[in-house]
Structures are given as C-alpha cells and as structure tokens.
Amino acid sequence: QVQLQESGPGLVKPSETLSLTCTVSGDSITNYFWNWLRQPPGKALEWIGYIYHSGTTNYNPSLKNRVTISVDTSKNQFSLKMTSATAADTAVYYCARDGTGGYHAWDYWGQGALVTVSS
Amino acid sequence: DIQMTQSPSSVSASVGDRVTITCRASQSINSWLAWYQQKPGKAPKLLIFAASRLQSGVPLRFSGTRSGTEFTLTISSLQPEDFATYYCQQANNFPLTFGGGTTVEIK
Numbered sequence: 001q002v003q004l005q006e007s008g009p010g011l012v013k014p015s016e017t018l019s020l021t022c023t024v025s026g027d028s029i030t031n032y033f034w035n036w037l038r039q040p041p042g043k044a045l046e047w048i049g050y051i052y053h054s055g056t057t058n059y060n061p062s063l064k065n066r067v068t069i070s071v072d073t074s075k076n077q078f079s080l081k082m083t084s085a086t087a088a089d090t091a092v093y094y095c096a097r098d099g100t101g102g103y104h105a106w107d108y109w110g111q112g113a114l115v116t117v118s119s
Numbered sequence: 120d121i122q123m124t125q126s127p128s129s130v131s132a133s134v135g136d137r138v139t140i141t142c143r144a145s146q147s148i149n150s151w152l153a154w155y156q157q158k159p160g161k162a163p164k165l166l167i168f169a170a171s172r173l174q175s176g177v178p179l180r181f182s183g184t185r186s187g188t189e190f191t192l193t194i195s196s197l198q199p200e201d202f203a204t205y206y207c208q209q210a211n212n213f214p215l216t217f218g219g220g221t222t223v224e225i226k
Contacts, residue, residue, distance in 0.1 A: 045155075045163065045206060047215040060214040062120075100168050104210035105153035107174060109162035 002026040004095050006113035012089075013119050018082040022095030022110060029053055029076045033098040035106060036069060036080045038091040046091075050098065051078055085117045121145050121209050125218035131226040136197045140221045142207035144188040151211035154183055154192045157220075158203045167192065168210075197223070 008020035022034070036048040049059035051069040059067050063082070071078040082089060093113050096106035122145035132138050142152065150170035155163035165174045167183040170190060180195040194201055202225055207218040 044219050045208075045217045047208075047217075058213055062214065094162055096162075100153075100165075103151065103153070103168045103172075104215055105165055105168040105208065106163075107165050109164075112162055 002097065002099075002108045004097065004108055004110035006093060006095050006110045008113060008115070010114055010116060012085045012115060012117050014086055014117055016085055018085045018089060018115055018117070019079065020093055020095075020113060020115070021077050021079045024076045024078075024097075027097070027108075029071060029073055029078065034071070034078045035096045035098055037094045037096060037106075038089075039094070039112075040088075040091040048080065048082075048093075087117050089115070090117045091115060120214055121148060121212050121216055123207055123209055123216055123218035125205075125207055125221050127221060128219065129222040129224060131224045132197050133226045134197055134199055136226075138194040138197050138201075138223060140192045140205055140207075140223075142190045142192070142218050144190070144209055144211075147188055148209045148211035150185055151209060152183075152185070152190045153208045153210060154181075155206045155208065156201075156203045157206065163206065166205075194223075 003025045005023045012018045030053040033050045035050040039045050051057045066083045068081045095110045097108040099107040124143045152170045153168040154166045157163040170185040171183045184191045204220045204222045
C-alpha cells in the first residue's frame with residue numbers, strides 16, 4: 001500500500017523559508033514523478049512542481065523562482081523549500097505521486113499539511 | 120497558462136440523480152484532463168484521467184467525456200458518499216492548472 005506523509009513546521013514567519021518533507025512508503029521513489037501541490041483555505045488547488053529521482057524538476061513559474069524541490073533516494077523522501085514566505089503562501093500543502101504513466105495526474109496523495117505564514 | 124473554467128460552481132441534487140459537471144479549457148488540451156473528488160479536510164481523490172479513463176477502484180457510475188475543449192464528468196446515479204467538491208485539471212501544458220471546483224450538495 002503506497003503511503004505519503006508530509007512533515008514540517010506548521011507556522012512560518014513572513015520572509016522566512018517554508019520547508020516540508022514527504023516520506024514515501026510502499027513504493028520506491030526511483031519510480032514515477034513526485035509532486036507538491038497546495039490549497040489555500042477555501043480555494044482551489046495549485047500545482048507547485050515535480051521531481052524525478054534523477055533530480056529533474058519542473059516548477060510553476062508563478063512561484064517566481066522561490067521554490068526548490070529536492071529528493072533523497074536513500075531515505076525515500078522528497079522535499080519542498082519555498083523562500084520569502086508571505087501570508088499568501090498560507091495553505092494546505094500536499095505531496096502526491098504521478099502514477100498514471102505520464103498523464104500528469106496524481107493517484108496517491110499525502111493527507112496534507114497546513115502551513116500558516118504569520119508573525 | 121491554460122485557464123480551466125468549471126460550471127456550475129455548485130449543484131444541489133438528490134440521491135439517485137444524474138449529475139453533470141462541465142469543464143472548459145481556454146485552448147486545446149487534447150484529452151489531457153483529469154477529474155478529482157475532494158471531501159472536507161481530505162486530500163483529493165483521482166477519479167478519471169486522460170478525459171475518460173476510470174482510475175482503478177472508482178465506481179462505474181463515474182464517467183468522463185470530451186468534446187473539443189469541453190469536458191464533462193457525469194455521475195449516473197448520485198450516492199450519499201458522492202457529496203463533495205469536484206475539480207478538473209489539465210495535463211497538456213505546464214504549468215498544470217485546475218478548475219475552480221464544483222460542489223455537489225444535498226438537495
């Protein structure tokens with residue numbers, strides 16, 4: 001059974017860096033593409049970016065080069081760093097697997113981690 | 120970016136009703152469209168990808184179709200567990216983008 005679990009601080013101060021880690025169990029991170037998405041309270045979903053185990057990444061340009069996604073194959077984890085956080089980054093952050101064979105859809109998701117940006 | 124416009128934003132329906140949700144893309148996305156179901160406080164669940172391919176384990180009452188840049192999700196006979204918010208997502212161009220969501224409420 002594939003499971004994903006987000007972890008990281010739930011409160012980040014404005015201008016600081018938001019950091020989250022996704023731990024994958026039941027599957028090897030060397031398979032598939034691994035993604036981060038977010039959902040501000042009461043709003044629609046937003047795709048942040050993905051990483052492949054080789055280190056290949058693809059990011060949403062709207063995040064203006066503030067985002068870095070990295071992978072640690074030895075720990076079966078991948079991580080998100082978002083610099084210069086503002087209140088607009090307050091959201092539930094999800095990690096998800098693209099297991100649809102290249103159709104860029106997400107078949108397994110973490111439960112989500114609420115991150116609040118506030119002083 | 121490709122804009123995805125969902126309609127209606129909400130629909131009230133009864134158990135057993137046929138429900139149709141529409142998603143229109145701002146440009147051609149071929150059949151690169153997925154549908155998700157999300158319940159309050161939960162992660163989205165993949166229902167359909169490639170416009171009409173049912174994800175494993177999803178009930179057959181869910182179906183998806185495409186006509187040009189217009190996509191439809193149909194629930195043939197609404198069940199109590201289907202009351203939720205539904206999102207479409209285009210997968211043809213980066214950045215990947217979502218519609219604004221359609222909430223299916225109990226009538």
